[in-house]
Amino acid sequence: MFFKFNSLAGRLAQSSQFAAYSPQGLMPFSGSSPVPVFDSKTTKPALVHDVPEKPKTAQVRGAATANAQPHDLSRGIHPTNRGYLKHMEWQQVLCKQDGKLVWQKRSVDRVLFYLTVGLVIFGTAFVGYRTFMMTFPQKKKD
Numbered sequence: 001m002f003f004k005f006n007s008l009a010g011r012l013a014q015s016s017q018f019a020a021y022s023p024q025g026l027m028p029f030s031g032s033s034p035v036p037v038f039d040s041k042t043t044k045p046a047l048v049h050d051v052p053e054k055p056k057t058a059q060v061r062g063a064a065t066a067n068a069q070p071h072d073l074s075r076g077i078h079p080t081n082r083g084y085l086k087h088m089e090w091q092q093v094l095c096k097q098d099g100k101l102v103w104q105k106r107s108v109d110r111v112l113f114y115l116t117v118g119l120v121i122f123g124t125a126f127v128g129y130r131t132f133m134m135t136f137p138q139k140k141k142d
Helices: 017-019 081-096 106-137
Strands: 002-006 011-015
Touching: 081 106
Parallel strands: none
Antiparallel strands: 002 011
């Protein structure tokens, strides 16, 4: 005979062997994947097609994409304006594996990092000082 704790009544109650050994209702993995639940009946999952073996190139034309260049269709359309190119350049600089952390790569970031560390140390010391002063107040002389 097997027992488990009944949290509603606060007592031991009879149970099956499986329920006694897994009281929280934990069960072994069933092996089936869960069915996705969408927010409405009109929402459908995206279809994934096979990538073509040899990607095609395309020349993008039009007023909205005037600054786009011929590209590989499998990579998508990307702009060639100066702001985007500067952003991509910085991304390559910061993601380069040269053994440095991100805040060590530029001098401006280094200054801000050390300023933040200094303020944290000062704040911690100030809080410790104020806590000490509140714990052991000065006696007033009358």
